[in-house]
Amino acid sequence: xxxxxxxxxxxxxxxxxxxxxxxxxxxxxxxxxxxxxxxxxxxxxxxxxxxxxxxxxxxxxxxxxxxxxxxxxxxxxxxxxxxxxxxxxxxxxxxxxxxxxxxxxxxxxxxxxxxxxxxxxxxxxxxxxxxxxxxxxxxxxxxxxxxxxxxxxxxxxxxxxxxxxxxxxxxxxxxxxxxxxxxxxxxxxxxxxxxxxxxxxxxxxxxxxxxxxxxxxxxxxxxxxxxxxxxxxxxxxxxxxxxxxxxxxxxxxxxxxxxxxxxxxxxxxxxxxxxxxxxxxxxxxxxxxxxxxxxxxxxxxxxxxxxxxxxxxxxxxxxxxxxxxxxxxxxxxxxxxxxxxxxxxxxxxxxxxxxxxxxxxxxxxxxxxxxxxxxxxxxxxxxxxxxxxxxxxxxxxxxxxxxxxxxxxxxxxxxxxxxxxxxxxxxxxxxxxxxxxxxxxxxxxxxxxxxxxxxxxxxxxxxxxxxxxxxxxxxxxxxxxxxxxxxxxxxxxxxxxxxxxxxxxxxxxxxxxxxxxxxxxxxxxx
Amino acid sequence: xxxxxxxxxxxxxxxxxxxxxxxxxxxxxxxxxxxxxxxxxxxxxxxxxxxxxxxxxxxxxxxxxxxxxxxxxxxxxxxxxxxxxxxxxxxxxxxxxxxxxxxxxxxxxxxxxxxxxxxxxxxxxxxxxxxxxxxxxxxxxxxxxxxxxxxxxxxxxxxxxxxxxxxxxxxxxxxxxxxxxxxxxxxxxxxxxxxxxxxxxxxxxxxxxxxxxxxxxxxxxxxxxxxxxxxxxxxxxxxxxxxxxxxxxxxxxxxxxxxxxxxxxxxxxxxxxxxxxxxxxxxxxxxxxxxxxxxxxxxxxxxxxxxxxxxxxxxxxxxxxxxxxxxxxxxxxxxxxxxxxxxxxxxxxxxx
Numbered sequence: 030x031x032x033x034x035x036x037x038x039x040x041x042x043x044x045x046x047x048x049x050x051x052x053x054x055x056x057x058x059x060x061x062x063x064x065x066x067x068x069x070x071x072x073x074x075x076x077x078x079x080x081x082x083x084x085x086x087x088x089x090x091x092x093x094x095x096x097x098x099x100x101x102x103x104x105x106x107x108x109x110x111x112x113x114x115x116x117x118x119x120x121x122x123x124x125x126x127x128x129x130x131x132x133x134x135x136x137x138x139x140x141x142x143x144x145x146x147x148x149x150x151x152x153x154x155x156x157x158x159x160x161x162x163x164x165x166x167x168x169x170x171x172x173x174x175x176x177x178x179x180x181x182x183x184x185x186x187x188x189x190x191x192x193x194x195x196x197x198x199x200x201x202x203x204x205x206x207x208x209x210x211x212x213x214x215x216x217x218x219x220x221x222x223x224x225x226x227x228x229x230x231x232x233x234x235x236x237x238x239x240x241x242x243x244x245x246x247x248x249x250x251x252x253x254x255x256x257x258x259x260x261x262x263x264x265x266x267x268x269x270x271x272x273x274x275x276x277x278x279x280x281x282x283x284x285x286x287x288x289x290x291x292x293x294x295x296x297x298x299x300x301x302x303x304x305x306x307x308x309x310x311x312x313x314x315x316x317x318x319x320x321x322x323x324x325x326x327x328x329x330x331x332x333x334x335x336x337x338x339x340x341x342x343x344x345x346x347x348x349x350x351x352x353x354x355x356x357x358x359x360x361x362x363x364x365x366x367x368x369x370x371x372x373x374x375x376x377x378x379x380x381x382x383x384x385x386x387x388x389x390x391x392x393x394x395x396x397x398x399x400x401x402x403x404x405x406x407x408x409x410x411x412x413x414x415x416x417x418x419x420x421x422x423x424x425x426x427x428x429x430x431x432x433x434x435x436x437x438x439x440x441x442x443x444x445x446x447x448x449x450x451x452x453x454x455x456x457x458x459x460x461x462x463x464x465x466x467x468x469x470x471x472x473x474x475x476x477x478x479x480x481x482x483x484x485x486x487x488x489x490x491x492x493x494x495x496x497x498x499x500x501x502x503x504x505x506x507x508x509x510x511x512x513x514x515x516x517x518x519x520x521x522x523x524x525x526x527x528x529x530x531x532x533x534x535x536x537x538x539x540x541x542x543x544x545x546x547x548x549x550x551x552x553x554x555x
Numbered sequence: 556x557x558x559x560x561x562x563x564x565x566x567x568x569x570x571x572x573x574x575x576x577x578x579x580x581x582x583x584x585x586x587x588x589x590x591x592x593x594x595x596x597x598x599x600x601x602x603x604x605x606x607x608x609x610x611x612x613x614x615x616x617x618x619x620x621x622x623x624x625x626x627x628x629x630x631x632x633x634x635x636x637x638x639x640x641x642x643x644x645x646x647x648x649x650x651x652x653x654x655x656x657x658x659x660x661x662x663x664x665x666x667x668x669x670x671x672x673x674x675x676x677x678x679x680x681x682x683x684x685x686x687x688x689x690x691x692x693x694x695x696x697x698x699x700x701x702x703x704x705x706x707x708x709x710x711x712x713x714x715x716x717x718x719x720x721x722x723x724x725x726x727x728x729x730x731x732x733x734x735x736x737x738x739x740x741x742x743x744x745x746x747x748x749x750x751x752x753x754x755x756x757x758x759x760x761x762x763x764x765x766x767x768x769x770x771x772x773x774x775x776x777x778x779x780x781x782x783x784x785x786x787x788x789x790x791x792x793x794x795x796x797x798x799x800x801x802x803x804x805x806x807x808x809x810x811x812x813x814x815x816x817x818x819x820x821x822x823x824x825x826x827x828x829x830x831x832x833x834x835x836x837x838x839x840x841x842x843x844x845x846x847x848x849x850x851x852x853x854x855x856x857x858x859x860x861x862x863x864x865x866x867x868x869x870x871x872x873x874x875x876x877x878x879x880x881x882x883x884x885x886x887x888x889x890x891x892x893x894x895x896x897x898x899x900x901x902x903x904x905x906x907x
Binding site for chain 2: 353372373376382384389391392395396403405417420443444
């Protein structure tokens with residue numbers, strides 16, 4: 030481990046860092062968000078900022094961009110101490126932040142979004158003027174965009190380019206990107222990285238917040254790891270390995286067991302599918318087919334990964350497989366029989382569901398832990414007897430679930446929204462595993478979780494598989510899918526492009542299919 | 556460094572503390588306003604205390620005011636459990652009065668049969684009055700606040716028409732009301748009739764329904780997060796319809812008690828804002844059924860105090876002003892209850 034100190038090679042001696050944080054501390058009542066964080070970004074480098082959820086990355090970046098004021102410490106830009114009272118001050122100083130959730134106006138064109146709220150926008154700018162200016166900016170910074178296009182019609186990757194271009198046009202010299210590849214296809218991520226390298230080559234600096242270690246290894250020059258709000262170390266990327274970074278992040282060595290290997294005594298893959306779709310299609314409100322002719326079979330004792338860029342039919346697929354929607358074409362089969370419709374019927378038939386957005390659907394955030402934990406079993410004995418609801422039994426079921434989920438619940442009447450995201454997800458996962466006698470459908474189960482919680486989630490899925498249950502994992506994280514899945518299905522534009530066995534699946538191959546490129550594959554529909 | 560931090564949950568103890576403070580502050584403000592207009596606030600306060608909680612007559616009045624308020628408050632609280640607002644308590648109250656008076660005036664029989672029949676007729680009428688808003692809410696997502704509110708005016712005019720037209724009192728002929736009903740809810744304590752204990756029992760039963768039945772659990776989940784209800788396969792439409800129908804029936808029962816227990820006739824304007832004050836009661840009760848009872852007591856006290864003040868040549872609108880003041884201060888108190896002092900930071904690390 031080489032601690033990076035002094036002026037990096039290639040820079041004039043005496044060159045100050047673009048940004049230096051010295052002893053930055055930010056406290057919230059009862060919480061240390063950041064304490065004594067030192068960090069340097071030099072001209073012409075990409076610094077990766079790594080850390081688990083709650084490690085203080087966002088708070089630190091909010092301090093740097095003027096959203097929060099630090100309780101202690103200094104922000105030094107180009108050797109001069111600065112004080113950002115507002116986010117506008119930080120923008121004027123040349124710091125640009127690209128948030129994970131884009132801050133664009135969907136109904137406006139690209140040119141309008143670029144010029145929105147910008148001091149340099151000419152008065153009475155016509156659409157043509159703005160488009161010309163946007164085209165010039167786009168060429169100047171090397172981020173190709175179509176100035177006339179409406180943002181709502183753009184893909185996530187294109188929207189991100191608009192967002193970056195907007196920040197760069199405000200003369201940003203330090204670009205901060207918060208998990209920029211979370212919404213991109215592998216190809217789009219590659220393009221983004223090329224652009225970032227070009228930006229770096231012009232002597233600018235980038236701070237990249239990421240969870241993905243391979244990405245960090247690929248693009249960054251240096252890495253700073255935050256743990257528990259403190260700087261756990263800054264390293265030259267060349268001197269790092271992914272496992273060492275992961276260990277620094279969580280403060281311990283992560284033992285990555287190959288989840289595809291079955292332990293002795295694990296149930297074998299069932300002979301007949303437990304859950305399946307046969308020629309299933311879904312039409313949206315406007316009559317457009319959002320899922321087309323999908324035939325998919327899930328066997329007991331296997332994990333089937335579903336890859337694809339978000340919005341290519343994953344929601345529809347999940348809703349069909351869990352009874353939330355009925356197919357407009359084709360059929361949904363449980364154990365080879367046409368399933369009776371309705372989410373409750375699917376749950377009773379033994380199909381569990383970990384939905385994409387737990388706070389919007391899996392939980393009632395304002396209700397207590399008990400109310401939330403009995404959501405699947407409230408109508409069955411011993412909690413529900415005829416019309417009556419036994420509150421004591423409900424409480425004891427909640428305690429059981431919290432126990433196996435290893436979540437310490439301070440009070441079972443406490444609103445579930447007060448728990449951390451990782452704990453909420455563990456509770457939901459354990460609640461669903463209880464009813465998953467046949468299959469579990471998990472949509473983006475590790476989204477928003479830290480490494481430790483993701484590892485727990487994966488262990489749950491492997492255990493469920495080993496007990497003979499079929500598991501469907503829908504994810505955008507290909508590494509996650511390849512680590513877990515026995516087979517990987519790929520969705521693109523509502524079609525099932527292909528189902529690859531683990532041996533045939535590679536990131537490149539899946540990436541091609543996700544982008545709609547069937548390539549040389551014969552006999553594939555689409 | 557000690558500072559105050561907003562917590563997502565307000566503990567009940569703090570809520571009660573701040574609310575008591577709010578009511579005290581409201582009392583001080585009202586006293587100051589009275590003193591400024593040349594009254595002696597202490598004398599008036601003494602009078603109010605004496606004629607509400609300080610005398611048997613006052614207590615009887617409080618109970619009579621509480622009876623409809625408990626029911627209309629429960630009606631609104633029930634719809635709050637599923638995330639909706641029944642603003643139409645006033646109209647359903649009137650319809651309850653219509654149903655009860657119709658049976659009372661035109662069906663003859665022993666009171667032991669007629670009174671339950673009046674209650675059933677009242678509740679059916681109230682439920683029918685909210686049926687269209689309920690169906691519109693459940694199936695085509697029409698905002699129930701507007702539909703239930705607008706039907707109040709229709710119901711008000713319906714009662715005026717019945718009381719001055721087809722059902723008018725043919726004995727005296729002069730009053731804008733129906734004739735006196737031949738049956739009445741028996742009185743148990745002075746003017747207080749059995750509607751008072753029944754209304755308290757109804758609230759307890761409602762609390763049990765919501766906390767101790769599978770149906771109540773489903774209603775609470777549907778109200779807390781419709782997305783979770785859909786996820787769990789709870790038929791939310793049916794829960795909405797039934798909740799709204801019960802809510803209408805509760806407000807209508809208040810109308811029946813008023814007709815058969817207190818007024819003994821049906822007359823225009825007899826709802827006396829009980830339906831709207833039910834919203835106030837529900838807001839004060841913060842969604843808890845059992846808390847409806849003390850909340851109704853407070854509102855009944857304000858109503859009663861207002862009547863005492865009117866006898867002292869104060870305008871009738873004073874009551875409204877006092878109600879508004881109390882509500883405003885209690886809303887502030889509820890917000891304050893979310894704040895707690897946070898002493899020091901983290902593990903005692905001093906901040907710079």
